Amino acid sequence: MQDDKTSEQIFDSLVEELVTGQGPPDLTARILTAWQREQNAAINGIPGVGSQASVVQRSSATPRVIVWLTAIAACLLLGFVGWKWGLTALIQQPSVAQQDKIVSPSPSKNMIAGSSKQFTEKQPTSSANPETIAAPFDLDSEIASLPAANSIQPTKDSIGQFPAEVVAEIDRRMSELWTSVEVVPSSVSPPTELAQRISQTLTGQDLSDNQLAQLVDSAKQQLDKSTLITNAVDSIAFKRWWSQKLVQLWLGRSGQSEAESALIEALASRMSDQKRWNLVVAELIGGEISEDSLANKFLGMLAGGENHRLVDCIGNNFMNQQVACMRCHRQPDSENLPGNQQSTYWSLIALVKGVEAKGPGQLVTDRQLELFAANARKPVPSVYFELPNGALQQAFARLPNGQDWTSLSTKLPRTSLARWISDSDDFDRAVVNTTWHLVFGRPLIPLVSNVDVVGLEHRRQLLDFLAQQFNSADHDLSQLVSWMVASRTFATQRSEITREQWQGFDDRQLETRQMADLAFANGVLTIADAPLRKRLQDNLNYVVTWRSNSKPKSMLAQPAQLDTAQKSLPPKTAEAVLFSSGFAVHGLRHTVAEQAYVDRIIKAEKLTWVERVQHVVGLSSMGLANDDIQFSAKELLQQHSGNAKSALLDLMWAVRALQL
Amino acid sequence: MSVTERGEDTSGDPQLALDTPVVRDVAALIALHQAMVWRYLRALGAERDLADDLTQETFLQIIRRPLEQISDAATAGYLRRVAHNLLVSRRRREGRMIVTENAEHMETAWTKWAGFDGGERALEVLTDCFSQLTERARAALKLRFDQGASRQAIARALGVGEHGAKNIMQRAKSILKECVELKLTQLESHTK
Secondary structure, eight states, rough: OOOEEEEEEEHHHHHHHHHHHHOOOOOOOHHHHHHHHHHHHHHHHHHHHHOOSSSHHHHHHHOHHHHHHHHHHHHHHHHHHHHHHHSSSSSSOOOHHHHHOOOSSOOTTTTTSSSSSSOOOOOOSSSSOTTTTTTOOOOHHHHHHOOOTOOOOOOTTTSSSOOOHHHHHHHHHHHHHHHHTOOOOOOOOHHHHHHHHHHHHHHHHHOHHHHHHHHHTTTTTTTTTHHHHHHHHHHHHHHHHHHHHHHHHHTSOOOOOOHHHHHHHHHHHHHHHTTOOOHHHHHHHHHOOOTHHHHHHHHHHHHHHHHHHHHHHHHHHSOOOOOGGGGTSSTTOOEEEOOEEEEHHHHHHHHHTTTEETTTTTTOOOEEEEHSSSTSSSSEEEEEEEEEEEEESEEEBBBBOOOGGGGGGOOSSSHHHHHHHHHHHHEEEEEEHHHHHHHSSSOOSSSSSTTTTTTHHHHHHHHHHHHHHHHHHHHHHHHHHHHTTTTTHHHHHOOOOHHHHHHHHOHHHHHHHHHHHHHTSSSSOOOOOOOOHHHHHOOOOOOHHHHHTTEEEEEEBOOOOGGGGGGGGHHHHHHHHTTTGGGBBBBGOOOOOHHHHHHHHOOOTTTTTTHHHHHHHTSSSTTTTOOHHHHHHHHHHHHHOOOHHHHHHHHHHHHHHHTT | OOBBBOOBBBBOOOOOOTTHHHHHHHHHHHHHHHHHHHHHHHHTTOOOHHHHHHHHHHHHHHSSOOOOOOHHHHHHHHHHHHHHHHHHHHHHHHTTOOOOOOOHHHHHHHHHHHTTTTTHHHHHHHHHHHHHHHHHHHHHHHHTSSOOOOOHHHHHHHSSSHHHHHHHHHHHHHHHHHHHHHHHEEEEEEEE
């Protein structure tokens, strides 16, 4: 059976090659270049990249003293290499004279010969005298000497670590974070509960009793996590579920329209094909536009007008950058994008200029080929934007690093952008951050760092670590999800409090609970199914209702220990507050960072009320506030009799409650 | 632009001095066997980019360690073993499995189809056999392998039900296999 399956697989691969016309590429130059690099690195101690001259010419032009020093360094390096790995005579130490002529090992008799012309064709026989036949290379010992999967001991910060090491590293770093902010994580969930949570997170489905019985050893109270996770991420359910979650996050919608469903299916299909995630995203932004194409489905949902929504989505989800703020001004806390960040934002707009969509499900129009065709008589396409001082400035289609889009030799600016993003480190960070958001209920690090600062440096370092691992795992999204779900942080049990407990908490207890939530030490938050906009709208409705209720009018601003009369809360509103673990009832529980953020917005005289609201709403990954949210925010302002700071603090609560 | 696994641009690198005996030997080895190694990795399920990377790594592994060649066939077999193990190691690191981790099974099946020339002859024969299929059978296989179309999409395109589409593809592959096996056997007997 196994042989049949294997035979079938090989035959299929030949048919595929025939039908697609995609045969083996010629890798000769690439292999030789890589080999040459290794030789140069071994001898010179530096990579042999970037030199314009040939190897022979460069050696002959090197001054003698440098050659001597290089030879000495090479000898020391080779000695170290030989001691470390027990290599014998792989590379003969070149003399200075040899170094002048050639920088490669001298050939040995047993070196590879590519054709049978140099070696006599010998067919191994079994009956000949073993003393007369040259011993063939020992296959098994050669293969045995290849690094086995479990024998590598990666260093703490090495990339390309194995799954178990990555998970252990997540746990170690989170433990350091908790220690630094002095929180104690909740205990680990019981196996059955954890199994269901893993299944729900990965596939959106519960495990049956039968499945649980196979995975959980009741006597030992142990869960076969590895099998559960492996089976789940290999399933179609995982692909569909995660495609749906990602589309909901990107678009801020429910994922239930026909156009959204088509996008979800197309993404799930890419996941099933095990296409690298960075290439999937490159296809989303820069792919071919046709009726059934992934790019058409994605761009059709977001393009339109000046394409601000599209750029916001790209920035938030694929560049790990809250770019919406940069539309109007430089973002002071942004480290990622260089230069004048307002022009960077508008350069992104220029890069997608010409992409137009009439609506979801309809064919996107892409006029970029026509707009950006090189033509001396036509001006180079650009966009105009307004600086804070009111002056107009021009932005051109430049990549986020400042280079012109043509530097990547593609036909279209959006394709250049797609390629640049998919190759960048920030893309890796963005994927890690959004994946963490979908697993744990909030992003690992906030895109606006002013407000959510608990253990931020530890979280940043963890983000960088996971981004490196994700990159070295060939951008395998399922692998990334597996690591997170296998961690101790994920296994932490969520401790809910009753209404009575909440009412009895003092300030210190509430603050401790808040810190634990912010540090991911209090279990995973379930992301509600409703889209972000609806949830924010609901929160705002609760707040407005609360404020309009005469008793207790100012509960949001009261500490826990109240007199008996004020402890009597309207039931509906009390529930709304409880679901955010109650701390938000206490306006004084706004952190110092939150209050400072609101103060800054208030002091910015040039901001209108609408823009101030936008700056608070922008703390979520939601992007722009729609008309309904702006309307509710105005109602809040009225409830507070025009006190903008108090209204914005209430709005801040509504936004923060999305994440807690 | 040619790129390595990490997206390093290998174009624009210094011109290699190809006039040395060692480099010529290595280049000849690569020229003789690289297509076979690449096809083998693809047959094992490696994606195109990964097949490129692991083909490179396979040859680098060989070049680093001096070995004595007995014959091209033996060298080819050795290269396949190295490539196989590299892919297995990679998949294990990813927590994934390939269809068979048993190199012997793979070697037997590979030799059956690809023989000792890395699959060139099998592909020529396959091209000939493919041209003899009906237009509908060819269309079904193209949709399946070239466009990755689902059975549903293939059924729609051919104007048949899903079950019909499945039958068409199964029959087409069965006919192809018989044709290829027969022609390869005939070719073998002619060369003996």
